[in-house]
Amino acid sequence: MEHKPYLIADARREQIMKAAIDVLSEIGYHSTSLSKIANKANISTGLISYHFSGKEDLMRNTLMYLVQQERIFIKEKVEQKTTYMEKLMTFIEASLAYQGTNQEKNNALLEIIFNGRTLDNVPYYVAEIKEEDELDALLKEILYKGKESKEFDDFDSQVIAIVIRGAIAGARSLPQNELSLEEYSEKLIKSIIKMIK
Numbered sequence: 001m002e003h004k005p006y007l008i009a010d011a012r013r014e015q016i017m018k019a020a021i022d023v024l025s026e027i028g029y030h031s032t033s034l035s036k037i038a039n040k041a042n043i044s045t046g047l048i049s050y051h052f053s054g055k056e057d058l059m060r061n062t063l064m065y066l067v068q069q070e071r072i073f074i075k076e077k078v079e080q081k082t083t084y085m086e087k088l089m090t091f092i093e094a095s096l097a098y099q100g101t102n103q104e105k106n107n108a109l110l111e112i113i114f115n116g117r118t119l120d121n122v123p124y125y126v127a128e129i130k131e132e133d134e135l136d137a138l139l140k141e142i143l144y145k146g147k148e149s150k151e152f153d154d155f156d157s158q159v160i161a162i163v164i165r166g167a168i169a170g171a172r173s174l175p176q177n178e179l180s181l182e183e184y185s186e187k188l189i190k191s192i193i194k195m196i197k
Contacts, residue, residue: 013051015041017062024062024108029115034058059116060124066109071134073098078138084146088196089189091139095168096188100181106172139164143196152196160195164188 019041023032034055038045052058077094081087099106116124139161146152167188174184 009051012047013061014065016043016048016051016058017065020058020062021066021105021108024111025104029059029111032111056116056118059112060128062108063112063116063124064128066105066112069102069105070095070098074135075138078142084142084149084151085193087142088139088146088192091142092164092168092189092192093185095135096171096181096185099168099171110172136161136165146196155196160192163195164192 016037019037020032023036023040027036032055034045034048037058038048041048048058052061074091074094078087078090081090113123113125118124118127140157143152143155143157143160147154147157171181171184174181179187
């Protein structure tokens with residue numbers, strides 16, 4: 001029973017971060033304030049201050065929460081597959097599907113990435129994510145092991161990983177009427193298969 005206060009605190013922190021995501025997505029980083037987040041969460045600003053030391057602390061934690069949510073979603077899908085080709089296709093599909101079904105989270109993430117900075121003017125993304133991104137590491141591992149097992153041909157894993165991550169990030173700016181996310185995903189997978197087979 002001694003863990004219960006921590007569970008309640010974690011749930012409250014998550015509630016506050018979810019409200020922050022909604023507000024960031026609706027009005028942008030610069031217009032977001034603790035009072036607007038408190039209104040969205042239906043709590044007092046004092047309660048936010050109890051869990052976070054201020055807007056900067058809340059934004060940094062929200063950034064890490066958003067990054068973690070995406071990582072969990074993609075990794076769970078990839079881990080269900082057995083061959084490296086299935087893992088690679090699932091990595092691409094899941095990354096794009098996450099973007100398509102989590103528009104508010106993506107908007108909030110981009111707001112923090114482009115606007116959130118420490119007092120030393122370092123972007124939160126750079127300040128918080130010091131080690132290699134888990135998704136980059138996962139993708140490189142799939143490519144490397146796929147080559148090692150002869151499932152894929154020989155190619156530069158680093159270059160292909162950059163191409164894939166760039167194409168996934170680029171999907172955020174897809175013109176709405178030209179290509180659906182599903183079509184984009186299908187075409188991207190076909191193109192990548194040509195590069196690695």
